[in-house]
Amino acid sequence: MSKVIMGAAALSIGDILGKVIGFIILPYLTAHLGASGYGALTLYLSVIQMLIIFISFSGQGLLPVKYMQEGEGSSLVFRRDNITLAMASSVLLVAIFYIVTLVANISVSFSDGFLVVLASLAQALNFINLSHLRISQTYKVAAIGQFLLSAFNVLFTIVLFEMIAATPGQRLIAIAASFFSIQLAYEFFVYKKIKGERITCEPVRKRYKEIVSYGLSLLPHHGSYWIKSSIDRFFIAHYMSTAVVGVYGLAFQLTSIVMLFFGVINQAFQPFIYRKLKENDFRGVELIQYGYTGLVIVACVIYFFIMPFVFPYLFKAEFYRAIYYFNILLPGTAFLSIYYIFTHSLFYYRKNKIISIITMGSMITHLVGIFIITMTTIKVEYFCFVYAVSSLFACAATFIYGKRQINIERKR
Incomplete structure (x- = not known):
């Protein structure tokens, strides 16, 4: 081992x-x-x-x-x-x-x-x-x-x-x-x-x-992430300009470093989670999930305080607004990073419909937020806030249903 x-x-x-x-x-x-x-x-x-x-x-x-x-x-x-x-x-x-x-x-x-x-x-x-x-x-x-x-x-x-x-x-x-x-x-x-x-x-x-x-069957699952991470840019391009999209896109890329970093760790854990589920070692699965969640939270807090200091040395002045958007986007990225570790147990037991329902709810939350923005005041920071809220919804719902599925299997 x-x-x-x-x-x-x-x-x-x-x-x-x-x-x-x-x-x-x-x-x-x-x-x-x-x-x-x-x-x-x-x-x-x-x-x-x-x-x-x-x-x-x-x-x-x-x-x-x-x-x-x-x-x-x-x-x-x-x-x-x-x-x-x-x-x-x-x-x-x-x-x-x-x-x-x-x-x-x-x-x-x-x-x-x-x-x-x-x-x-x-x-x-x-x-x-x-x-x-x-x-x-x-x-x-x-x-x-x-x-x-x-x-x-x-x-x-x-x-x-x-x-x-x-x-x-x-x-x-x-x-x-x-x-x-x-x-x-x-x-x-x-x-x-x-x-x-x-x-x-x-x-x-x-x-x-x-x-x-x-x-x-997984289109709502993956489509939800695409909508939350990408569709905002098309609205910003339509109502503002591609230059604003560039600034927003940079902010999102910087927060995506967290997603990619923990995405690698999350995928590395997948075989171990699957094997533990096969062996009915549910306590081992929970230890991996909670330990991973703690790492995400600590990393995001450190990243939040470091980025404002290093940003001016890396990017030109026309991108400086990105650091403001970064601060609002980061919690949403943390929620999504945590969300993925709790999907493994649902995927293993092929609960695709549950995942799709959760992500559909998250997607609808995001789209409703965008609709409200377009009907009221269009600001980039509002798009960032909607991203954080819809990500929190997906994270919380997946945690609840993933834990429920493990409890069901534990009683068998």
């Missing part, structure tokens, strides 16, 4: 270091793109977040369950089918967007739209592969891969910006190139060498239907 824990820790450290490298480039991006250019990039990245959900069908959530309940062979077949569907859905999205550009006058060029879909596919494949590498405990390869991915991401961005042009499109090319390069490495150096059984008695149509049905 110690080797497993060390492997998980190595992957988490590698992934976190990779994320840190990715955030180091933020001052470079804002300096070269300016508030308006960074605002446009932020809008593209918001669309990518949503497309990843459609392209991957949230398969990275069901794959570990397949591995634990049906074995590695079943999970490998699932991974292959999931990737096939991801590629097919990406082609369909490009075709639909091309038709839209022919019949409608839109401000986004076909080339930019194509790059958005390409970057979405690359990241969706990474989610799928990383999910399998984690649950199969292939930690060393995954850790190296994620670290190199972020390093390539930064390197490709700087090369393209300096040699061609500093544009949102070049940033999308760098994202797609870095993610695809690592996925190809995973395919040739890991999955081509796995000799496990990949034969299944189920017909292809049934397997595809399972993936699509699972993805559709």
Whole structure:
């Protein structure tokens, strides 16, 4: 077990270091793109977040369950089918967007739209592969891969910006190139060498239907996060400007450091939580959940006091308003970070409907808040406050239902 824990820790450290490298480039991006250019990039990245959900069908959530309940062979077949569907859905999205550009006058060029879909596919494949590498405990390869991915991401961005042009499109090319390069490495150096059984008695149509049905059932779950983290930017762009979106987007990115950091830790805990649930070690699950929650709270408090001091040294004066938005957004990010650790028990017992109901409620809360803002006074800080309230709703509801599910299983 110690080797497993060390492997998980190595992957988490590698992934976190990779994320840190990715955030180091933020001052470079804002300096070269300016508030308006960074605002446009932020809008593209918001669309990518949503497309990843459609392209991957949230398969990275069901794959570990397949591995634990049906074995590695079943999970490998699932991974292959999931990737096939991801590629097919990406082609369909490009075709639909091309038709839209022919019949409608839109401000986004076909080339930019194509790059958005390409970057979405690359990241969706990474989610799928990383999910399998984690649950199969292939930690060393995954850790190296994620670290190199972020390093390539930064390197490709700087090369393209300096040699061609500093544009949102070049940033999308760098994202797609870095993610695809690592996925190809995973395919040739890991999955081509796995000799496990990949034969299944189920017909292809049934397997595809399972993936699509699972993805559709979780659309409210993932859609809620997208609405809370991204839709605000489109309202701000419409009522204000892309420059304001750039400032708000930077504030959100800075709070997202917490989400990404604890997202890595949260995913690292997933296999351990699943194994403890399988062994009916419910006390062990609760210790992980409460310990993780404490870490999130302490980290956010420290981050809250540090950021105002370092911000002026990293970003230009046109972005200074971002620190004010950051202070309001941070509690919402903390609530969401805690929310995800309590979803594992619900996912394990396939309580997708409960998760969807909770996230639907959170999403409705957020949308009602936005509606009130648009009908009264439009200020960026109000959007930040709505984000915090809707995140608190999701966190509290998931904690209650997750604890209830564990109590039900404990009594059996």
